[in-house]
Amino acid sequence: MKIQDITVGHTTTRPGDFPDEAIPEIAFLGRSNVGKSSLINSLTQRRKLARTSKSPGRTQAIRCFRIAGDVATCFFVDLPGYGYAKVSRQIREQQWGRLIATYLQDSPNLLVGIQLLDIRRDGPTKLDWQMIEWSRASEVPTIYVLTKSDKLSRNRRAQAVQKFARALELPGGEKPIPYSAVTGDGRAELWAALDDLLQHATETSAA
Numbered sequence: 001m002k003i004q005d006i007t008v009g010h011t012t013t014r015p016g017d018f019p020d021e022a023i024p025e026i027a028f029l030g031r032s033n034v035g036k037s038s039l040i041n042s043l044t045q046r047r048k049l050a051r052t053s054k055s056p057g058r059t060q061a062i063r064c065f066r067i068a069g070d071v072a073t074c075f076f077v078d079l080p081g082y083g084y085a086k087v088s089r090q091i092r093e094q095q096w097g098r099l100i101a102t103y104l105q106d107s108p109n110l111l112v113g114i115q116l117l118d119i120r121r122d123g124p125t126k127l128d129w130q131m132i133e134w135s136r137a138s139e140v141p142t143i144y145v146l147t148k149s150d151k152l153s154r155n156r157r158a159q160a161v162q163k164f165a166r167a168l169e170l171p172g173g174e175k176p177i178p179y180s181a182v183t184g185d186g187r188a189e190l191w192a193a194l195d196d197l198l199q200h201a202t203e204t205s206a207a
């Protein structure tokens with residue numbers, strides 16, 4: 001998609017407080033520090049749009065970015081990450097859980113969730129699985145992205161794609177997309193998948 005304009009939209013920490021404009025939403029899901037904000041910046045090619053940080057737990061609220069492009073106008077939704085240990089665990093998990101679960105279950109305009117997983121791991125962690133199960137239960141389609149692909153050699157990258165595809169039990173030869181916010185690896189492939197979904201959503205809502 002050719003982006004024409006980006007504006008920072010709605011920010012909230014309250015469950016059920018959704019953006020008021022009815023356009024498709026693309027949500028970024030994953031543990032703290034996996035690279036959600038970096039992925040948003042890389043896809044939009046704006047280095048400082050979403051705040052990134054070396055210390056996990058940077059994004060505590062739901063933040064929307066309104067992306068106007070030639071294919072569609074949509075929101076990118078930067079969600080707070082899970083698995084961040086510094087804040088009291090119970091408070092954190094309750095608040096985080098309510099915020100994310102409400103968003104996934106009730107968001108009428110949620111088009112697709114992008115589930116981020118660190119390519120260097122052996123597979124999804126326990127918390128990743130909890131997240132993946134919520135997404136699967138909500139029946140919102142998911143695209144799996146393996147982040148920080150620049151950290152592995154070509155060979156090990158290809159092995160990781162196979163390993164994650166098996167662990168996630170993806171149907172019909174579907175594969176996760178390796179991505180690097182540093183080199184731009186995967187950007188064209190991920191945009192192609194998003195363009196398809198956006199195009200389809202726009203056609204359906206116009207019909």
Ligand SMILES: Nc1nc2c(ncn2[C@@H]2O[C@H](COP(=O)(O)OP(=O)(O)OP(=O)(O)O)[C@@H](O)[C@H]2O)c(=O)[nH]1
Pocket residue numbers: 030031032033034035036037038039051052053054055056057058059060079080081082147148149150151179180181182
């Ligand atoms: N080498 C490399 N580093 C990356 C990549 N993506 C993100 N990082 C680094 O990983 C760290 C975390 O990135 P963020 O984008 O802030 O992660 P996040 O998922 O938004 O984290 P929270 O907001 O805490 O949930 C930063 O130091 C980034 O520079 C990548 O593709 N390659």
Ligand SMILES: [Mg+2]
Pocket residue numbers: 036037038051052058059078
């Ligand atoms: Mg972030």
